[in-house]
Amino acid sequence: MKISLKFEYKITLAYLLIGGLWILFSDKILHTFAKDAAYLTQLQTLKGWFYVILTGVLFYILLKRHLERLRKAEQEAKESDRLKTSFLQNISHEIRTPMNGIIGFASLLEFDDLPENQKKEYIKIITKSSKQLLSIVNDVLDISMIQSGNIKVNDEIVNINELLEDIYTVFSPRIPSKVKFILTKGLDNKSVFVLTDRSKLRQILINLVSNSIKFTEKGYIEFGYYIKNKKLKFYVEDTGIGIKSELHEKIFERFRKADNNLMRLYDGIGLGLAICKGNIDLLRGEIGLDSKEGVGSRFYFTIPYKTRNRAVELNSLESDFVANPKNESLILVVEDDKSNLRYVMEILRRAQINYAVAKNGKEAVEICKTEKNIFMVLMDLKMPVMDGYQATKKIKDIRSDLPVIAQTAFAFEEEKQKVLESGFDDYLSKPFNRKELLKIIKEYQQFN
Structure with a gap:
């Protein structure tokens, strides 16, 4: 085992070693060279002063080093407190702003004399x-999970070109009119499959592209990837406001938002890049930055280019929903919250999907015993009488092949893992949108 000693300890050990040897042998040596008693006394006095001076120098070095460490720790603590205070003030502002829009315009919708077009505008707001x-809440949850190490990597086969095209489609409508949006793919647009965590990779790219859009008013934004040295290297480049060189390292720290007056004009709680770095570390990659203030920025990161011998493309699930030809087939929705239940029912009704409703787990089990046309169960977890876990176990005893999808508000990875280990086939994280619900219905419909 290799032992590494601090500088202070090395000096102290050397001092003790030299001092001990000197004490043992110095008098004999002095007697050899000095026969005269007066001369010997002078030498012994000089020896004493030598020890006093050496001890003083050593004490000064140790004290100086200790004070430097204390000052550095104090500065870091003050900076950390300042950043956290600034972060809390910023997040308070960022939360109150959309809350004001939600509460304010919801109250305005109560007026009966509002024109229809104005109602639609308020609903959009x-x-x-x-x-x-929701984005702010997700960022805070993500950084807390990364910080606590309470997050896992779920590897799957990912079509990189398809992922980037999806991101391009999402952001294209948001690009300013004076900005050119460019997507560059590797390997001459051939499909590239890699074994990685799709959701984390997508989140990293979305955060970086979103940042570029936020800080670029004219010029171009380009993102893409290429393969080099068995690694996938992604990049997002823009002609935005740029970042000062002294902030290049600090900008990836938690609670750090580029601290200049220009960047304070833009929204955000300053967690996006810290989340990117945390996710990239989990994917065993590296992130870097080339930027010049007033010219633009280029963020880049790498992940291992891991593949399997044979990548199998799953059937495309791009369309919202393909209506089930068997009109008698239905989905069982198990939900005790009236607003959540109404939301799911409305999505299913508009997609022309038949459904049955249960308000707790016990009702769901009874319906599954008698109703043979159910091809999927959407199961809430926390309910009265019988919760989702107990109900799923009993339903699987009745029909082991019936897919049961958990509707969960859990955000932590181990909670999601518990859901899958408890017999559920899959889960939908609340809040979910129409497309996410119909996509998972279509996926399990294909197996039935």
Whole structure:
């Protein structure tokens, strides 16, 4: 085992070693060279002063080093407190802004004399504010899970070109008119499959592209990837405001938002890049930055290019839903919350999917015993009488091949893992949108 000693300990050990040898042998040596008693006394006095000076120098070095460490620790603590205070002030502002839009426009919808077009406009504002608020909550949860190490990597085969095209489609409508949006793919647009965590990779790219859009008013935004040295290297490049060189390392720290007046004009709680770095570390990659203030920035990161011998493309699930030809087939929705139940029912009704409803786990089990046309169960977890876990176990005893999908508000990875280990076939994280619900229905419909 290799032992590494601090500088202070090395000096102390050397001092003790030299001092001990000197004490043992110095008098004999002095007697050899100095026969005269007066001369010997002078030498012994000089020896004493030598020890005093050496001890003083050593004490000064140790004290100086200790004080430097204390000052550095104090500065770091003050900076950490300042950043956290600034972060809390910023997050308070960022939360209150969309909350004001949600509460304010929801109250305005109560007026009976509102024109229809104005109602639609208010609903759009409420929806946009809700998504903004959800994004803030997700960022805070993500950074807390990364910080606690309470997050796992779920590897799957990912079609990289398809993922990037999806991100391009999502962001294209949001690009400013004076900005050119460019997607560059590797290997001459051939499909590239890699074994990695799709959701984390997508989140990293979305955060980086979103940042570029936020800080770029004209010029271009380009993102893409290439393969080099058995690694996938992704990049997002823009002609935005750029970042000062002294902030290049600090900008990936938690609670750090580029601290200049220009960047304070833009929204955000300053967690996006810290989340990117945390996710990239989990994927065993590296992230870097080339940027010049007033010119633009280029963020890049790598992940291992891991593949399997044979990549199998799953059937495309791009369309919202393909209606089930068997009109008698239905989905059982198990939910005790009236607003959540109404939301799911409305999605299913508009997609022309038949459904049955149960308000707790016990009702769901009874319906599954008698109703043979159920091809999927959407199961809430926390319910009165019988919870989702107990109900799923009993339903699987009745029909082991019946897919049961958990509707969960859990955000932590181990909670999601518990759901899958408890007999559920899959899960939908609340809040979910129409497309996510119909996509999972279509996926399990294909197996039935």
